[in-house]
Amino acid sequence: MMCAPFPGGTVSTIYAVAKRAGVSTATVSRVLSRPQVVTPTTRDRVLQAIEDLSYAPNSAARNLRTLKSGKLLVTVPDISNPFFALILQGIEDAAQRAGYAVLLGDTQHNAKREERYAQMLKHKEADGLIFLGHRLPKAAAELVRTLSPRCAPIVNGCEFSPHLGVPGVHIDNAKAAAEAMDHLYALGHRRVGVVTGPLLSPLSRDRLRGTRARAAAQHAEDELIIIPGDFSIESGVTAGEELLSAANRPTAVFCFNDEMAMGVVEAARARDVRVPEELSVVGFDDIRFASHVNPPLTTIAQPMREIGESTVRMLLMILENPEIYPVPLTLPHTLVVRGSTAPPPERHFAVGG
Amino acid sequence: MMCAPFPGGTVSTIYAVAKRAGVSTATVSRVLSRPQVVTPTTRDRVLQAIEDLSYAPNSAARNLRTLKSGKLLVTVPDISNPFFALILQGIEDAAQRAGYAVLLGDTQHNAKREERYAQMLKHKEADGLIFLGHRLPKAAAELVRTLSPRCAPIVNGCEFSPHLGVPGVHIDNAKAAAEAMDHLYALGHRRVGVVTGPLLSPLSRDRLRGTRARAAAQHAEDELIIIPGDFSIESGVTAGEELLSAANRPTAVFCFNDEMAMGVVEAARARDVRVPEELSVVGFDDIRFASHVNPPLTTIAQPMREIGESTVRMLLMILENPEIYPVPLTLPHTLVVRGSTAPPPERHFAVGG
């Protein structure tokens, strides 16, 4: 019935331990889960047996019995993106501190893969889901529905959208974008290029909304040149080329992430346009490299690790008490001014030069 | 005994499906695993029942019965490092194509965490382990021992070291480093700074070995200035400052990763030392940003994704047939020459100037 101690490499079971210690499996189990209810003498015998056999409980068995997995599923659009990597790091850290393991899904922005991973929830491979994309997979939506009126163990990171019916953690993207624009306007810019992300995502739309609102307040909405990007360096380069070759070129560019900002800087350099003297560039996220490129990027800093940690906290709360819907959490951002922004060149400085 | 179909959000079991379809659980199971052995009529009835109840097999139960988890554990020293992130992406992709899920462990270079994750193997939470650090956790080493003479399902990425007794996938670090030095020597440099990684890791030692060998061949071993770094941008900055303030400053610096190279470039800029005119800089890895910084980095490109994919293939082979020890795999690297290297300034060009 049970396996050999170590010969053959087979792992020992709780039965083997119980036999060796001369107790029942119940006692062994209790030694591991609630040691204080077991007599010290017995406990020591059991612990010794556990050590002798180098026993470790089989978690599939435990998961089956307890109907929990001790795992959190995290889906990320692209791990190789430093922004997501940092959030993921925060998630991993918080999860493991809470005794949970992380199941990683890199969806590569692919809806099929998102669905496939969401299925894992149904199969009870994970106790909850944190998704960083902007789509709520069908399988997850179904879960939300069937669990209602209790809260499903699903949390979003970054992409808040109230109609998803799922709580999330994010910054105030509209406000952050407005602040970035404020900074540029305060320096004296009026004609500003905006390199957005894919406009499907609420995140990009919020930023664009904030950008537009600020421009409108400045009566400079017509001076906005909006170019859609995809968050890659390359799309930043392309956008930069387009902006710089325009007849009436902008004196500043606001990019919806740092990588595209790096791309714009690169495009500027290729055309011998100096940053920030001739072109100011603002990024978003404040990834690690932002402060180490030349010139260091002015950008909106997001608390990536904290976003990750908070999603975990939120998910754990739901797991603990699904009756209570957590309220979406908005974390603070900061405008970090560095060397990539400056007043526009004199010749373009129309007002009050 | 069984759960309600959907009311209450409880999930249905194979018993519920069997009952609804009027068959035994065995048949339901077979419909899912080997559909062709079931009569089409029955099969359709079962499939219908599965759909009606939106049934999904509980994987804890399956894992328990089959003694497999369908998961691969991957431990990474630091996910926020783009180098590891890309390898991880390769791993994730290959794993999921093979029907495996990835359990992620970010060890933060911390031995305790490495141990903790390795425990998961003992608990059968994963079928195998891919570790990207340089230490083989004790628990894993133990497994290697108890499984011997069969091969343990453990594979290393990047840090090959034959005495671990574990196969791995990596590049020829010594040779790559030698090529980097070759490039510098060919340009006419003699006095070269070397910013290494932590010398505990075989990877760093191999690169250092290659570096030294090449220098020796050039009779320039005394012209090597070796400074230990830790792979962070900051340590690159520090090393750069040290090298540039030396009495007899080097005309070139070889860094064991791109981030430290970026740090050195930054330090040079801070002192108004032009790169590459006054100082050549070579990196290692060719992370995405390497080609987009100013100047674009000359570096050794590693096939990150392929390394990740290969570790998975190797692990799957072991899982399939533990009798066969895979041979460690060496993948090709490439020296990519970009704008950060050039001949040394004339005044330092001793030979044949």
Place this chain on the structure above:
DNA sequence: GAGAAAACTGCAATCGATTGCACCGCGCGG
């Protein structure tokens, strides 16, 4: 020192799926 309460420990059911073996019925050959 008897009786009640408290503290331990064990029995056995249970979690949900998989699978070897046995069984049934049908078709075909003799």
Place this chain on the structure above:
DNA sequence: CCGCGCGGTGCAATCGATTGCAGTTTTCTC
């Protein structure tokens, strides 16, 4: 017309741990 073979299905054991309940021992209390 009988029997063999085979495809299809079901029975029931099994994977390994957890835990409610019951039984046993110990510890008090008076």
